[in-house]
Each structure stands twice: as C-alpha cells, then as structure tokens.
Amino acid sequence: MTTSVSAASAPSTAHSRGENRLGRIAFYIVCTALAALFLFPIVWTAISSVKPPPEASAVPPTFLPSRLDLGNFVKLNEYGRGVWNYVGNSAGTAVMTVIGATLLSTLAGYGFSRFQFRGKGLLFVMILMTLMIPFQSILIPLFLILTGLKLQNTLFGLALVYITFQLPFGVFIMRNSFDAVPREIEEAALLDGCSSLSMLYRVMLNIVRPGIITVGIYAFLNSWNEFLAALIFMTKETSFTLPILLTSVRSGYYGSIDWGALQAGLIVTIAPCILIFLLLQRYYISGLTGGATKG
C-alpha cells in the first residue's frame, strides 16, 4: 500500500508540464551544485584517507594524493586493540539492536494500531517521552540497573539500552504503518481463522515491510554511531566499539592529532552506514512515507 504512494504522485507539485528548457537547466545546475556541497566532506575524507600519511596532515592541505597509500589505515589499526576488535563489537551490538528494535517496534506498533486497551494513550506517550531525556542524565542509574542485571560490560546489555532508545521512533513509525493497512485484509484473514499473532506474521508483515526496514536502518545507524554509553557501560577494552576508537584517535598522543588516522577512522565508521543505506534506501523512503506522514 504504502509503496504505491511513490514518486508518481510528485508530478502534481511540479511546474506545469513542458515548461521551458531554461528552468530545467537551472534545476540541474542548482541541484548539482548542492549535491557537490553535500558530497564534498565525505569525498574529501575518502580521498585524504588514502594519501600517504605525511600528505594527509600536510599544511596547507594538498589536493589529490600523490599515490594511493593505505598507511593511514595501518596506523589506525595500531590504536588500541586493532580496528577489527572495534568493528566486530560495533557490528555485534548493531545486529542485536536491529533485531530487538524491529521486533519490539513491530509488535508494539501492531498493538497500538489495532487494539483498544486501558492506558493505551498513556503507554504510547511514555514510550515517546524517551526521546526527551538527555542520555547523559540517566547514565548512572542505567549503569546501576545493568550492574544489577549482571549485564554491565556485555554487548548484550548495551544493545538492550540502545533498543529502548530506538523505541520512540520505531513504535511511532510502525503504528502508523499498521494504521495505513486496509482493514479488509485483516478481516479476510480473520474469517480464514487466523489468530492475531499468526495474522501479524503471515499477512501484515509483508505489507509493513518498508516500515520495518526503516526502523532497522535507524536502529543500525544509531547503535553503530553511539559513543557515550558504549564507553561508560563497557569495562574492558575488548568490548569497546568503533566510536571509542575514533575518540582515542582524536585525543591523540600528547596533544598531536594523527589527522591521517582520523580520516581513515572516519571512513571505516561511515562506509558501512552509507553502504547499508544505499542498499536499502528504496524501502527506507517508502517506510517513512507510510510511517511518518500521519500524526
């Protein structure tokens, strides 16, 4: 359903058809210039990261690398426990967060969309309120709770916290996704004798898939990029995540930053996010269409 509301409806917002070629050329010039501005920081980081290390921190900066050189990545790998340790932890936490956040958001979205029960509005608002507290202010209580659950210093414990902080966005998107599903589909399934759960599983999931993927991408990005909780809740270096490595590189040795290693670190951090987004963006945008536009 939601996917059918695609770019096809956009024409109506456009200039009337067949408007002058000049406008069209202007459109491309403006859009391309903007695109260059948006892309520049990322592309520039990528280019700089493969410069030989002395060039990567040259004053003033040089433009193109004199030759391709992975020296900056090698130096990045010399920080702490080596870059794979951090990538592995970040990936593991992100996977758990994605699974947990999509599962919980889908169930809750379905519940909030399709059922009436006491306290429904209150519970919904309670979940949304999670958005409004600065994470910094509940660090200590969260740490105490994780310690109480014996989950401090585990990626699993960290993922539980991340999942919770994905719920406001996730539940909101999923509730609206389910809202957009025509009721006839369910009624037909009910007549066929489906229970609520199996109907959710067999009938609805396909329809709300764009929403689920949106929630998943979002959970991935936020988990992958989070720094403070990862640092505070993990006791051991072997469980540190990528953003912590990045901060170490930034604080440098005795106040001299290795800019080359920082660029390499940024690329390692950013690349998976871009890749995942490019692969799934089709769903992502339609997921928002179904999820975000209805209050």
Next chain:
Amino acid sequence: MSTVNLQISERRAQRAGGSIGRRSAGLFFVLPAVSFTVVFFILPLIFTVYMSLHDWPLLGDHKFIGLDNYSALLSDRQFWNSLWFTTRYTLLITPVIFILAFVLALLVSLPLPGVGIYRTVYFLPVVIGLGSSSLLWVWLLHDRVGVINAILTGLGVMDRPIIWLADSSYAMTAIIMSVVWKTVGFTMILLMTGMQAIPAELYEAAKVDGANYWARLRYIMMPLLRRTFALALILSVIGSYLGFDQFFIMTAGGPQNSTISVVYWIYKNSFTNFKLGYGASLSIVLLVILVILSVIQLRLLRDETSY
C-alpha cells in the same frame, strides 16, 4: 492516487468503528516495548528524580537535601545562560533546516530524470553519526590542515585562515553549518514523503480553477503538510535542545564559554564538577521544558489541520 484516498477513508472508518481483537491481546503486543521502556527509561528517570533531591557527588557518599538543588539552579547564571544559548541555537538552526529542507524537498519531488540521485545525495550525511560528523568538521574547519580555509584563501575570499571554532562570531556559524549538513536530509525526506501523500486530484482541481504553482503550494500543499511539519518540527527542536556532541567535540563550550548547551552544562556538573545530584535536577527541569515545548508545538500545528 486512489490508494491514498483509500487509506485515508480506511483510517476514518477504523477510528469510527473501534478496533477488532480482544483487549488483553493489545497489551500483550505492546508489553515487550513497554517493559523495556520501564526498565531502561522510567526506572532511571525515577532514580534521577531521587538523585536530584540529594547532594550526590560522583565519588563518595550522598545526603538528602530536599529541594536545595532546585533552588540553587534558580540562581545559577550559567544554567540560564546555557538555556538561553540553547534556545538561541534552536531558534537559529530550525528555520535554516526547515527552509533548506523544504526547498530540497520541492526540488527532489520534481518529475525529472535523475532526481532520485539528488535525493540520495542530500540524504547521505544523515547516516553519519553526529559525533563522527562533528569530528569530520573539526578537521575540515581546522585553520592549518583544514580544506575549507585552504579553499577560501586560495580563491582569495579571505587573505588569512579563519579560526572558525575559536572565534565567538564564527563558532556558532560553523556548528550550525555542520549540523545542518548532517541533518537537513532527514527533514527533507519527511517533508517530501508528506508532499507525496497529498492526493494529486487536489492539485489538478486547483489547476483547473486557475491556481498557479505558487498558489497551489501556498493554499494546498502547505496546509496539508501541517502534520508532517509538526512531526519534523518536534523531532528537530528536541534534537537541538538535547544538542551535546557538536558542542562537546567541536568547541568544548568555547570560545569564552559562548557555546555551552544545556546538556553540556548538565554533563559538566555531573562529571567535571562531580555534582551528580545537581546535574540530575537540571535534567529534570530540561525534561519538563521539552515536554511543554512539544505540547505547545503540537497544539499550534494541530488545531486548524482540517480543511
């Protein structure tokens, strides 16, 4: 296009007709999410309220002091400065994000070949974490190794590098620039999806009535975008009010303490000054402010939705 109409009428029907399924089933579905929220948000929140009633150092023992932290914050000049700074930051960045996002959304909704690529490109920075993007901009803006100064001096726009993050007249601009770059794509996509959900028939009808592009924009799209707008606005305002990474990483509150946001001040009180109890009271006040702001925004934008 009819699918959209269908959806809308469906939802009306649903609201009128109540729900199917048993009452307990609904609770069953929302229970996991609710329990996570209770354990990892509500309990810590209650604990934070409890802490805010204590003199609670980061190291060592705490003692109950009633509402003293709250009365102390009334006379804490830096807190009010931070609140004002954060408000100013929000007031500056929100229009920039919304105007730019709206223009971009209009552009990427045009039915022209290749427009999907532009949409992707404008959205791309959103996938980068705020921490990483702040680090990236620290480097781009650096006075010696940074490329921005190199380009600007190279083009002859200025004759010596600007030290962006240390000059109070540029620091805010630099931070806003980096945050807009990183977040505007998100608002753009929200607005764009909102635009696409507007039934094409409405535009067609207006066109028949002789409304030009701008008139259709003003009288059809804008009113119907209200809800999307409300959502995007609330998300953006909350994000700005909770801003921390960009200040922590890019300026560390400088120069001359001109960029200390509320959350940064909370962080400093808790972890630099070791006054956890006081930090907790600031957090509670901030939470209350945000709830009020969100309610106001919803009210303002929701009341006259129906056309």
Next chain:
Amino acid sequence: MKKGALLFVVLLMLVASGVSVMTAQDAVTLQMWSRDSNQDFLRELVDMWNADHPNQIELTIIPAADFVTRVGVASAGGEAPDLLPIDLIYVPQFAQAGNLVEIGAFIDALPYADQLSASHVHLGEYDGGRYAVPFAAEGSVLLYNKGLFEAAGLDPEAPPTTWEGIYEAAKAITALGDDNYGFYFSGACAGCNAFTFLPLIWASGGDVLTEDGLSATVDTPEVRAALEFYKRMWDEGLIPPSAQADTGTDFFGAFTTGKIGMVGSGAFSIAILKNDHPDIDFGLTFLPGQEGGISSFAGGDSIAITSSSQHAAEAFEFISWVLSDEIQLQMFAARGQLPLRADLVDNEFSREDPRLITNAEAMNLGKTPYSFVYNQLFNDANGPWLAMIQTAIFQGDVDGAIANGQAGFAAILGE
C-alpha cells in the same frame, strides 16, 4: 593492612631471591584502567609484567577526556578496577571520597620510599593517610629551537632566564619572517596552561592558591605581570594566531613544525622530537620567573588501588615492580621517561642526553597545586582559569580577567 604488608614483604623476598611465586596460591587477574596518553608505553609495560608473573593484568585504555567520568560511574556501581593510574591532581579528590585504599604500610616497606617523587607523594596524602605513589613523571620546561635561535642571531647555548629574555628572543625569531614565530602556547587549553603558565607565576614568587589550597590569590601582582607578559607577546604578533583556537591538539605539535622558537612543554617531548623530528635541533631549559628564578609544574600520573579491589596486596606487587631499579632503568629511563625516583635521575641513559637531567631536575623542584577541586579550577575548559587567560590575552582586558578569575576561584573554593 598489616597482614597485607606482611604478605607483601614475603612475596617481595620470594621474588628477590629468584624463587618462583607460582605456588599453591591462585593467580588473580587485576584490572587496570588508564587514560590514553602514553598508551604504547603502558601496554608494553603491562605485557612485560604479564610475561613472567602468575598474576595477570588486564589493561583498558580510556580516552582522556572521558576518563574521570568513566571511573566515577564505575565507582558508583562498585565496579572500579584494582589498579588506577590517575593524573596526580585527582588523588586528593579520590582519596577524600573514600575511593582509594590507604597504602602507607606498603610504601614504608619499599627500600626507596624516601626517594619517590616528592610532588606525587605530597598529592597522595590525605588526612594523615597515603593513597598513591608516582607512576609517570612529568615536569614542565621551556623548549627552544636552537636552529631558529642561531638564525636570529641569538646564542643557542644561552636560553632566556627571564621573561624579558623570552620576549626579546621571541621578537628576534619572529623578525625572521617566513611564518616563523617566537613563542607558542595553546590558547584554548585549560590544562596546558596550568602546566606551562603557572610555573612562570611560581618562579616569580607568586601563586594563585594559598599553600593549603583553600583560598584564591589570583588578584596579585605576579599573576597580573605574567598575564601582561603573554599579552604583550600576543599583541606584538610574536605568537601565531592559531594559538588562540588551540584546545591542546597542537600543544606540542606546533613546535614540531620547526617554525616556533619557544614553547612550554614537558619531558615527553624529548623522545618524540629525537625519534620523529631529528631535523629539529632543540634545547631545553627551566621556565623562568619575571626577574629570574625557576619553577616547574610537577605533573604526571600517580597510581592507586581502589577500595573495591579484592587484591590490594597483589596490586601493590605490580606497583613495587614498576618502581624497582630494573624497570625504572630498563623501561622508563631507556625510553626517555623520567624515572620516578630521585636516586635514579642520574643514570646511564640520562647521562647521554643532559636535557633529560634538566627535565628531571625541573620536576623535582617543581610544584603541584593541592586541591580537592583542581579539575574545576584549572582543567575545566569552561572554568575560571582558562577564562582569565583568554580574557586577558586575547581580549586585552587584564583587570577584568583578574577580577573574574579571583571571583571564579573563590566561588569554586566556597570562600
């Protein structure tokens, strides 16, 4: 405590006599956290210990900016590590809060107890107890570029001994042009300037705190003179403009470009300059007072055992190993680190490079402010110390800077 000391002495004797301690006693794993400066050295040190001791140490390096946050939260949850090397200025605060184990008896058992770096020992004292011993030593000194001195017609073997001397030298070097500047300091870094600017005040006979660290003495002629000294160099363009923005990331890096005449720095610079920048011929001298006199900020890390540790005796075993002759010479001195004991300052390695001896002397005569709120006073990027320096030097308002500085210090000290 006594039992622990006894056990420790026994262990020490066992180690000394070459008998393996791998006995019936179960080996334990000790946790140790450290901030990330100097992490390569630390990793090597810990690896070396782990290679031939049954008790293993697990080292976790934490970004410096978040170190105290990390430790504080962990302490709140009773999850602090056994071994805690911390910036020595934090020790009074940690000790006061009851987070550290009193280790006086352990220290007394060390044959070289009276040789330990005096500043570290002093900062480790709280309420009659002793809570920490030195772990890394630093002393601030004045680095200068001999090549630039020569080019500017100055005697590279006669570095400045007064502020006027620094000013004149800076002026001559800046006059060389070609982006050379006479002087550098990190204008937006609070801690850096405690390290390199405070000693200028001390060497002139002034201070910003009273001896007991409980009252502010910011509004004094020495502080004013020191601020005016920097302001004069800034106003006359003897300091590169980028100094204003430097939050510490270029604290040492600026000098390595070879275009800076003088900069306040520490012993760590010696090894880095020798290894990575062999082309820079540098000298090292004491930070002087206005009309002469010398001083230094004795900094570095102290190591303590946290009260949540179940293995205080085993933890101290590591500490005494670090302080032993062998490690002090083979690991510390051989790598250009300052030894932690006065009796080892003069050693085969430092004899090869007199600059190391100068630096060690600087540290040994240096001071460290003793305060329970050091972090708020000096290290806070938004605190009164940095605000005072910035207002005086970059905005030119020395009077206002001092008035606000005095008030800010007094407020934090609860005066």
